[in-house]
Amino acid sequence: MSNSFNSKDHPHRRYNPLLDEWVLVSPQRAKRPWQGQQEEPLTSVQNQYDPECYLCPGNLRINGVQNPRYEGVYVFDNDFGSLLSEGVSFDKTEDELFQMKPERGINRVICFSHDHSLTLPEMSVEAITNVVSVWKEEYQNLGELDYINHVQIFENKGAIMGCSNPHPHGQIWAQSSIPSQVARTQQNLKNYYDKHGTTLLSDYLQREIEINERIILENKGFVALVPFWATWPFETMIISKKPLNNLLAFSHEDQALLAQILKDLTTKYDNIFSVSFPYSAGIHQAPTDSESHEEWHFHMHFYPPLLRSASVKKFMVGYEMLAEAQRDITPEQSAEILKKSSIIHYKNR
Structure with missing residues (x-):
């Protein structure tokens, strides 16, 4: 072997301890020309009110329900939810190869603002x-229902991420089972906590702060960074500095500090390509199954699809579907790009 390994030049795999899986990193591929799919960039909405929008204040939704003339945040049960709250009787089958069981839950929509034109980076702290x-509040209220064991809070931003309405909003899915990816994360967090007596993300965050190579933003309560094992080109994660296992442990100051880092991080995203940056983002926190869950540590994932411009996205196909996740640009390279991106929104320069 004539060359010494260099993570900036040589293909390698990185371990994700949250999911107990690996990601293939191929930095040499970042130089390849692109002649594939070009996406339409996500354009900013200009109108503060759209009479055709199902989420704007006072408008009639498709099911005939009229929105109140709300200001600020507005939450309602999804008119086309993926889960139903009614329980059903069910005779369990013993067939090992054809297992199924009913799933009960609640889907809600959360409008971030009455202003149709705003996204998180353009909202005030x-x-x-x-x-x-x-x-x-929603995590608490839904989690107190006796049949709800997990509450997933998330946002899909942009048509490229399957968002069907540009009005600033997210979703909440609460259900009786703990979803597969969350269950895997929980098992890995618990294994680590049982072994070390500290949360996995506390120790990981301390090491990231010491290395200071992938950290994007930091304030008194939270750190935003590109994970060492990031899969998506500009994937990031927000981690609480204190090992808070869910939102109920947040003080008002914690809520404001999270809001500040959310605004700054999403502003940096928009500024990379001077476009409203698409992503799927969501909170991972303790299940609501009445267990103590000392192993859980609040964190929030951001999975943006854009790769090298506002019109070129990363595709998870072929090898990624059949073998394991793969990325070209290294996490350190994307961290450097995000660090250099301003926290002053490009529209306000």
């Missing part, structure tokens, strides 16, 4: 703090 406060 105070307005985003109100969103975080409602997340906390």
Whole structure:
């Protein structure tokens, strides 16, 4: 072997301890020309009110329900939810190869603002703090239902991520089972906690702060970074500095600090290509199954699809579907791009 390994030049695999899986990193492929699919960039919405929008205040939704003339945050049960709250009788089958069981739950939509034209980076910290406060309330209220064992809070931003309405909003799915990916994460977090007596993300975050190579933003309560094992080109994660296992442990100051780092991170995203940056983002926190869950540590994932421009996205196909996740640009390279991106929105320069 004539060459010494260099993570900036040589293919390698990185381990994700949250999911107990590996990702293939191929930095040499970042130089390849692109002649594939070009996406339409996500354009900013200009109108503060759209009479045709199902989520704007006072408008009639498709099912005939009229939205109140709300201001700020507005939450309602999804008109076309993926889960139903009614329980059903069921005779369990013993067939090992054809297992199924009913799933019960609630789907809600959370409008971040009455203003149709705003996205998180263009909202004030105070307005985003109100969103975080409602997340906390919904997590508590839904989690107190005896049949709800997990509450998933998330946002799909942009048509490229399957978002069917540009009005600023997210979703909440609460269900009786703990979803597969969350269950895998929980098992890995618990294995680590049982072995070390500390949360996995506390120790990981301390090491990231010491290395200071992939950290994007930091304030008194939270750190935003590109994970060492990031799969998506500009994937990031927000981690609480204190090992808070869910939103109920947040003080009002914590909520404001999370709002600040959310605003700054999403602004950096928009500024990379001077476009409203698409992503799927969501909170991972303790299940609501009445267990103590000392192993859980609040974190929030951001999975943006864009790769090298506003019109070129990363595809998870072929090898990724059949073998394991793969990325070209290294996490350190994407962290450097995000670090250099301004926290002053490009529209306000």
